[in-house]
Amino acid sequence: MFKDLARLQAKLKALVTEQENLCQQGKVADYIPALAKVPATKIAACVANINGSSVGAGDYQEPFSIQSISKVFGLVMAMNRIGDDLWQRVNMEPSGQPFNSIIQLEWEKGIPRNPVINAGALLVADVLTSHFSTSKLAFLCFMRTLAHDDNIYIDQDVYQSELEHGNRNAALAYLMKSFGNIEAEIPAVLSHYFTQCAVAMSCEQLAKSLLFLANKGVDPISKQVICTPRDAHRVNAILSTSGMYDQSGEFAFSIGLPAKSGVGGGVVAIVPNYGVICTWSPPLNSFGNSVIGTNLLANLAQELGLSIYH
Template sequence: MDTPPTNDSKVEEYDFPAILEQIHEEVQEHLDKGEVADYIPALAEVPKSKFGMALAMLDGDVYTVGDAEDYFSIQSISKVYSLTMALDCIGADLWKRCGREPSGNSFNSLVQLEHENGIPRNPFINAGALVVADVLAKHFDDPKQAMLDFVRARAGDDSIESDPEVKKSEAEHGHRNAALVHFMRSFDNIDSAVEDVLDVYYHHCSLRMHCADLARSFLYLANRGQCRHSDCQVINPERAKRINALMLTCGTYDAAGDFAFHVGLPAKSGVGGGIVGVIPHVAAISVWSPGLDSKGNSLAGGIALDRFTQLTGLSVF
């Protein structure tokens, strides 16, 4: 199979440090807008003034601006890692238990799950990610360590950990997530003990990373499934394509259509204020700004990624 072109000649035209600096300046007026995720108390304490951005190229270069090396809770961004691992465990059988369509509803909706007989609409809403966590709980002796090993290898950073304070905060306020697992178990769509599924889920949602780590960790999805750091074929090219497709259509909660319209990149967001985008065959880009819009996506982060694709023309469209 021929390797797709990388558009290297086009990429070399850009002064990426200058572009990131320009975006950093432009988003300053938006940093006081939006609201932090105060329903998770540990996240409510993060200052809205924070902003970081990182661009990791397939050639190994990493460009950063702002608070790009400040650690934060990646939250639902971790669902891309868990999905990758679950597909490696059970392959296409996952799609018997979880759909691949945009939800159109809140990421923690119980109503939609009832209408669809306990089958989550996609693996990036909470119910779908809990099914994925069930797969990991069943197939790994120590699923939490397996997740850490996976993420550290993709980012090339052995210091990445799960934040116990955030995990405790989520567990103490995660009544709806517990309800989702119990509800799906009533439809025989959960195999493990409810507490084990929630433990795996809260562990990976509480991972602490910074923008540079995040961008590097997503390079395997920009590189046809091959990790740039370990030279490991993490997943096959077809599966990488499909995960990217799911990020484009389902990765930013129920704002995926609007995000694709403005940014035009496969991406995954989290309520910790992070967003990671993939530029196939070129790079991965991450941004962090804690103030969220009404859909739960970083407000300034979305604006920053929109400006990046405007200034560079690097999108999938």
């Protein structure tokens, strides 16, 4: 499927070219001012296969703010750190609500519906803040290890922008604290969360960093065990049902791959036993998912027959 890299790269280039005139569709995230500065014309696609080789098209080697894609890595770190105790504090059900819903969290007494909506990711950030002496450095080191690249960095402009405009996330965290479901101090939890969202990576780096989820928890490049096969299964299951927010059902119906998006315009999709696809285009649809990024994934999945539901 991913073995003929020359043909795959040609296909990616053709798909990116087809989408170039659609950049006016959607809207770049402007509630985080630093993201609003990113040109809407950026388009990228990259595929990393299970042996660690990768091909890409467009701006696939240009770093961008990974935003909510960081929730996947935080979740794996928390699962590795506290095991099944995590699932006493966060559920694994689709939310059916916007990713930053406060109402749902109030209804459910401070227990987030899943770990990849904002409330759930803040809960995970609390776990990391409470169990690592320097959680932000631990997160960055984890990212560098997975991507095999020590140049991955935190975009300080994005971090400051998040910090200054993060009142809704603060409200979610304080609400969970009122229900006794946050242990650390809220400023520390928010600082960790905004730091991981502000990590800058390229499509190529992201695709390689997630290969362990396509390989039953083992990094196929280093052969290091990143998580157990059971936890890799669990993460992929959560991404299948909730990774694209309240568009997750439609994404599973039409594309059929575990995936996670971020409001920086990135989307990653796991193809178990084969590899990882990452796309990037900043303009978002009403659900907060990249318009062109999801189009690229849909076209590639259809042409290559990648759905896990076949």
